[in-house]
Amino acid sequence: MTSSKALLVICDGMGDRVEREFGDETPLGVAKTPNFDRLASSGSVGLMDPIGPGIRPGSDYATTALLGYDPRVCYTGRGGLEAAGAGMTLKPGDVAFRCNFSTVDDKLTVIDRRAGRIEHGTSEIAEAVRKIRPKGVKGLEVDFQATIAHRGVLVLKARGLSRMVSDVDPHETGVKILRSEPLDDSTSAKRTAAAVNDFVMQSFKILKNHPVNIKRVQEGKRPANIILPRGAGTLPPFTPLRELYGLNVACIAAVALVKGVSRVAGAELVPVEGATGGLDTNYDGKAYAALKALGNHDLVILHVKATDVASHDGDFKKKASVIEKIDMAVGKILPSLDAASTYVIVTADHSTPISVRDHSGNPVPLLINGPGVPKSGVSKFSENAASRGNLGRLHGLDLMPIIADYLDKAKKLGF
Amino acid sequence: MTSSKALLVICDGMGDRVEREFGDETPLGVAKTPNFDRLASSGSVGLMDPIGPGIRPGSDYATTALLGYDPRVCYTGRGGLEAAGAGMTLKPGDVAFRCNFSTVDDKLTVIDRRAGRIEHGTSEIAEAVRKIRPKGVKGLEVDFQATIAHRGVLVLKARGLSRMVSDVDPHETGVKILRSEPLDDSTSAKRTAAAVNDFVMQSFKILKNHPVNIKRVQEGKRPANIILPRGAGTLPPFTPLRELYGLNVACIAAVALVKGVSRVAGAELVPVEGATGGLDTNYDGKAYAALKALGNHDLVILHVKATDVASHDGDFKKKASVIEKIDMAVGKILPSLDAASTYVIVTADHSTPISVRDHSGNPVPLLINGPGVPKSGVSKFSENAASRGNLGRLHGLDLMPIIADYLDKAKKLGF
Numbered sequence: 001m002t003s004s005k006a007l008l009v010i011c012d013g014m015g016d017r018v019e020r021e022f023g024d025e026t027p028l029g030v031a032k033t034p035n036f037d038r039l040a041s042s043g044s045v046g047l048m049d050p051i052g053p054g055i056r057p058g059s060d061y062a063t064t065a066l067l068g069y070d071p072r073v074c075y076t077g078r079g080g081l082e083a084a085g086a087g088m089t090l091k092p093g094d095v096a097f098r099c100n101f102s103t104v105d106d107k108l109t110v111i112d113r114r115a116g117r118i119e120h121g122t123s124e125i126a127e128a129v130r131k132i133r134p135k136g137v138k139g140l141e142v143d144f145q146a147t148i149a150h151r152g153v154l155v156l157k158a159r160g161l162s163r164m165v166s167d168v169d170p171h172e173t174g175v176k177i178l179r180s181e182p183l184d185d186s187t188s189a190k191r192t193a194a195a196v197n198d199f200v201m202q203s204f205k206i207l208k209n210h211p212v213n214i215k216r217v218q219e220g221k222r223p224a225n226i227i228l229p230r231g232a233g234t235l236p237p238f239t240p241l242r243e244l245y246g247l248n249v250a251c252i253a254a255v256a257l258v259k260g261v262s263r264v265a266g267a268e269l270v271p272v273e274g275a276t277g278g279l280d281t282n283y284d285g286k287a288y289a290a291l292k293a294l295g296n297h298d299l300v301i302l303h304v305k306a307t308d309v310a311s312h313d314g315d316f317k318k319k320a321s322v323i324e325k326i327d328m329a330v331g332k333i334l335p336s337l338d339a340a341s342t343y344v345i346v347t348a349d350h351s352t353p354i355s356v357r358d359h360s361g362n363p364v365p366l367l368i369n370g371p372g373v374p375k376s377g378v379s380k381f382s383e384n385a386a387s388r389g390n391l392g393r394l395h396g397l398d399l400m401p402i403i404a405d406y407l408d409k410a411k412k413l414g415f
Numbered sequence: 416m417t418s419s420k421a422l423l424v425i426c427d428g429m430g431d432r433v434e435r436e437f438g439d440e441t442p443l444g445v446a447k448t449p450n451f452d453r454l455a456s457s458g459s460v461g462l463m464d465p466i467g468p469g470i471r472p473g474s475d476y477a478t479t480a481l482l483g484y485d486p487r488v489c490y491t492g493r494g495g496l497e498a499a500g501a502g503m504t505l506k507p508g509d510v511a512f513r514c515n516f517s518t519v520d521d522k523l524t525v526i527d528r529r530a531g532r533i534e535h536g537t538s539e540i541a542e543a544v545r546k547i548r549p550k551g552v553k554g555l556e557v558d559f560q561a562t563i564a565h566r567g568v569l570v571l572k573a574r575g576l577s578r579m580v581s582d583v584d585p586h587e588t589g590v591k592i593l594r595s596e597p598l599d600d601s602t603s604a605k606r607t608a609a610a611v612n613d614f615v616m617q618s619f620k621i622l623k624n625h626p627v628n629i630k631r632v633q634e635g636k637r638p639a640n641i642i643l644p645r646g647a648g649t650l651p652p653f654t655p656l657r658e659l660y661g662l663n664v665a666c667i668a669a670v671a672l673v674k675g676v677s678r679v680a681g682a683e684l685v686p687v688e689g690a691t692g693g694l695d696t697n698y699d700g701k702a703y704a705a706l707k708a709l710g711n712h713d714l715v716i717l718h719v720k721a722t723d724v725a726s727h728d729g730d731f732k733k734k735a736s737v738i739e740k741i742d743m744a745v746g747k748i749l750p751s752l753d754a755a756s757t758y759v760i761v762t763a764d765h766s767t768p769i770s771v772r773d774h775s776g777n778p779v780p781l782l783i784n785g786p787g788v789p790k791s792g793v794s795k796f797s798e799n800a801a802s803r804g805n806l807g808r809l810h811g812l813d814l815m816p817i818i819a820d821y822l823d824k825a826k827k828l829g830f
Contacts, residue, residue: 002709044802113495197770307792372770375439390799391806401469405776412479413466414473414486415646415672 004371004407006299006343007290009394009401010066011326012059012231012255015351015364015383019289019316027310027319027354029363029382035331036367039344042380043369046391047383048399050350054361057310057396062359063261064348068400070240070342077233078257083153086145090235095161095192096156096195097229099144099152100169101125103222104204110173112383114150116222121212125224128206135200137161137191142199144227147256154229156195162188166232177228178301196229203227221348240266241299245404245411248302250293252286253303254278262301268293277305279322282327291333294342298407303349311352319354328363343406347379347399366399419786419822421714422705423814424776426741427474427670430725430766430798433726434731440726442734442769443780443799451744451782454759454794461806462798462815465765467713469776472811474723477764478676483815484653492578492648493672498568500675501560502684505650510576510607511691512644514559514567515584516540516635518618525588526594529565531637532619536627537561538634540639543621544569549613552606557614559642562671569644573608577603577806582645583615592643620660655681656714660819660826665708667701668718677716683708692720694737698744706748711758713822717745718764734769758821760786761796764815781806781814785821 023030048058049055050062052073057065062076064071075208079096090096101122103112126146131415134140134156143155147371164183170176180196182189195278204226213223241247241268252270254277259269272289274282281304290302302327330346339342348364365386367376394402404410431441438445453482464470466487472480477494479486488805516537518527535641542560549555557572579598585591595611597604602638619641620626629636656662658741666677667685669692674684687704689697696719705717719741725734745761752759763779782791793800801821809817819825 057691089792116697333731373766374433374436374802389800390801392462394808398468401467401776403469405469405471408771410469412471412473414476414490 002130003049003298004296004343005336005339006345006403008299008301008403009292009326009330009344010301011307011323011346011348012302012303013311013350013352013359014323014348016311016355017355017360017362018384019354021249021311022316026383027316027379028323029384031320031327033323033327033381035327035382036096037335037345037379039212039369040349040376040378040385043373044262044391045365045367045376045378045381045386045388045389046394047363047389048347048366048394048396049363050396052395053363056359056361057350058359059257060261062396063134063258064236065396066349066399067265068241068244069236069265070397074238076236078098078231079153079163079233080235081233081260082231082256083155083260084235084263085256086147086153087260087368088145088153088155090155091157092235093159093161094155094157095232095234097154097196098231099227099229101152101224102152102226102228103224104177104226107372108177110170110175110177111172112222113169115224118150118224122224123209124212126152127205128210129203129227132199132202132206134202136198137195140195141404142264143254145308146333152227153228154199156192160188161233162186163234164189165193165196165232167267168196169228170214177226200227201230203249225388231239235349236237236264238264242266244324245257245409247298247407247409248402249299249301250297251301251303252289252293254281255303255305258303267301269296277378279306279309283325284332287329287333291336294337298404298409307348308352311354312357314354314357316354333370343368347404366394368402372406418713419756419758420709421760421818421822422752423714423716423818424717424741424745424759424761425716425762426722426738426763427720427764428767428774429763430777432768432770433773433799434769439730441798442731443738444795445733446742448742448796449740450749451796452740452794453743453759453819454716454761454784455782455791455793455800457790458782458788459793460481460780460782460793460796460801460804461647461809462778462801462804463762463781463811465523465811466820467810468778471774471776472747472765473774474672474764475676478673479651481764481814482506482676482680483656483659483812484680485812488594489651489711491651492644493577494578494648494799495650496648496672496675496679497600497614497646497667498570498675499650499678500671500673501562501568503558503560503568505570506572508574508576508694509570510578510647510649512569513646514569514609514644515645516565516567516639517641518639519592519641523619524731525590525592526584527637528588528643533565533639533734537567537639539627539677540622540625541567543625544618545563547609547617547621549612549617551613552610553571555610569614569642571607575603576607577601578647578649580608580611581605584643584645589800592641615642615644623632632752641820653679658682661754661823662713662819662824664714664716665712666716666718667704667708670718670720671698674717682716683712694721694724696721698740699747702744702748707753707800709752713824716820722763723767726769727772729769729772731769755786758783758818760818778808781809783817787821
């Protein structure tokens with residue numbers, strides 16, 4: 001018996017509410033998706049609440065749940081997941097922060113949170129920043145990586161640190177940077193906040209006169225003269241999917257967070273050229289990379305961010321067109337999959353309704369196609385069809401056990 | 416008002432996945448089940464996840480959940496349930512083991528885990544074994560019962576014992592018996608493991624020259640010269656259904672485990688001649704016993720193992736034919752039930768798909784028929800029909816509250 005495989009396609013924020021002007025349909029409902037429709041018709045469909053009905057999940061919460069870990073139990077902040085997504089190595093207890101390369105004036109008032117959307121020179125700046133040793137914490141080590149554009153990740157490594165500290169980034173311009181404050185009474189939170197504040201001040205001292213910034217100012221660009229940390233987090237305590245189910249997993253994603261969650265869950269990250277996380281991403285390249293990864297993995301997660309980007313833009317037609325692009329890309333690899341041993345699952349991590357332009361608590365549509373899966377017979381994959389589907393209404397946490405069960409990797413509870 | 420009654424028919428492992436060669440249907444879907452179909456059509460149908468979607472339950476987990484106890488909270492191993500099923504009396508703290516009468520050579524290598532499938536003489540052997548007093552545990556008492564064929568149950572009774580000990584039975588032949596090892600750091604686990612090991616060695620010493628075995632060897636049969644314990648367990652902390660709901664329950668089952676769970680839940684066990692737990696069981700006899708038991712019980716559980724036996728054999732047609740036999744047997748007693756006051760529920764404890772030949776995490780079909788129950792109008796009782804049924808998708812733990820509610824035995828929470 002050939003061992004079964006599964007392709008899990010996650011269209012970020014694809015779920016939506018119905019719009020009257022589009023015939024009481026959603027972007028998925030009006031999009032031309034012949035491939036998803038065929039998979040839905042000969043497979044099962046249903047609704048899935050990423051966390052629970054009406055609960056609005058952030059991307060970190062939603063992705064954590066879809067990979068089978070209850071974020072209400074094991075959520076440890078954003079920073080740890082971002083650091084993992086950037087390929088950094090965290091030990092339990094290390095505290096990581098998402099950071100911006102930003103521009104402040106001499107009084108530490110934020111001029112530009114993105115330092116003129118800096119594109120080049122960030123790795124040289126990161127190298128300088130990595131040498132900072134904040135005072136007051138014995139044996140403290142610092143790791144720092146520039147990621148994409150004005151973004152970076154800071155990791156503080158020492159014993160007795162805590163993620164319970166507030167942001168330095170004020171999340172707006174024209175105001176002073178904030179002081180990181182401890183969020184609980186622990187000594188470790190006080191110690192960490194002090195270290196973060198000292199790190200920020202040292203970064204300002206070093207970066208003011210950094211060659212990259214001197215050049216930027218000469219060119220009339222805003223200097224990346226300070227590092228502003230936010231979203232402190234530690235490594236979440238996920239038991240890897242390989243250990244839980246014996247699943248050998250690959251993940252194809254552009255977004256650092258999704259890469260991070262997957263990596264901590266034990267997935268191999270497969271890079272794809274032109275995968276941008278934007279509307280212009282390399283749809284076909286990602287699909288073909290998924291096909292290739294299925295050759296030596298049990299489960300391949302194919303994540304596309306563009307649906308969420310269009311959703312945040314509030315553009316119904318653009319969102320429908322992104323969905324069509326994903327459908328078409330997946331359709332190109334379907335003929336190469338062995339139908340007798342391959343499961344294809346299509347869903348979203350959460351809903352981002354056009355009318356809300358932000359994540360909502362609406363359930364997402366889910367389709368599961370593969371050997372032994374009951375046929376729904378629906379003619380279209382959509383929220384409306386899924387709401388009357390043969391899977392009923394599931395939770396995000398149900399997804400990974402269902403996949404493991406179909407792949408015959410589930411462990412029996414009891415005898 | 417006549418007080419209502421309920422008949423709960425549990426077809427072990429009946430749930431299945433669809434098979435393409437049988438028209439994308441399951442064994443239940445193709446079986447001719449006019450009685451179940453009528454009950455389904457004039458009652459409600461839905462899917463039920465014994466534990467949760469995708470979760471593969473053992474029989475102990477599944478039966479515990481269906482009787483309304485959360486196995487994720489109150490599971491205490493298999494041994495206690497088997498002992499209860501064998502009619503033995505356990506106190507909290509007593510540790511019970513499933514045992515085989517087995518054959519080993521002088522070096523304790525297992526020749527036959529089932530002692531030549533011994534049929535006779537096991538109660539004499541049990542009597543000898545019951546006298547063993549393992550060393551090292553103050554006040555330790557031993558109970559031992561031969562159950563069916565090569566099977567028995569050992570109960571160790573003393574203070575300070577633990578079920579956290581490993582099996583002596585190596586579950587294969589040609590290897591040495593194992594030493595029971597403590598599975599945690601507790602003194603009670605170490606003490607229990609030592610007692611089990613001493614019990615096993617004493618059983619070997621006593622049984623080598625037991626008259627039953629001397630005779631077996633003379634007849635060229637394998638001697639039952641050792642007792643191999645496995646599956647340590649204690650009495651699960653179930654509050655009886657009578658106490659929870661005021662339900663007076665009877666259980667008709669051949670399988671020791673199901674009898675055990677039901678007995679600990681407070682059910683009266685009704686023996687039926689010819690109820691074997693096999694394909695050849697006395698279907699009609701069990702149904703008529705259920706009819707009789709309904710005379711003086713609120714709830715009668717009628718459990719049939721044969722569906723699971725056919726499933727583990729991977730025989731689709733045989734499974735369908737077993738389902739037809741159950742349908743026919745239940746059909747014979749339906750006319751004698753007072754439709755105005757009787758609920759009939761038909762479901763499975765878990766799925767055992769033909770294609771898997773083991774328990775799976777697929778949901779099971781459920782039908783509930785009786786006064787006040789909404790009509791589904793489906794034409795066939797099947798997983799496919801149930802997946803679009805009017806009960807939606809329930810959990811195993813929901814079943815007993817629903818039954819108690821219809822029987823007007825449910826207690827109100829709050830005022």
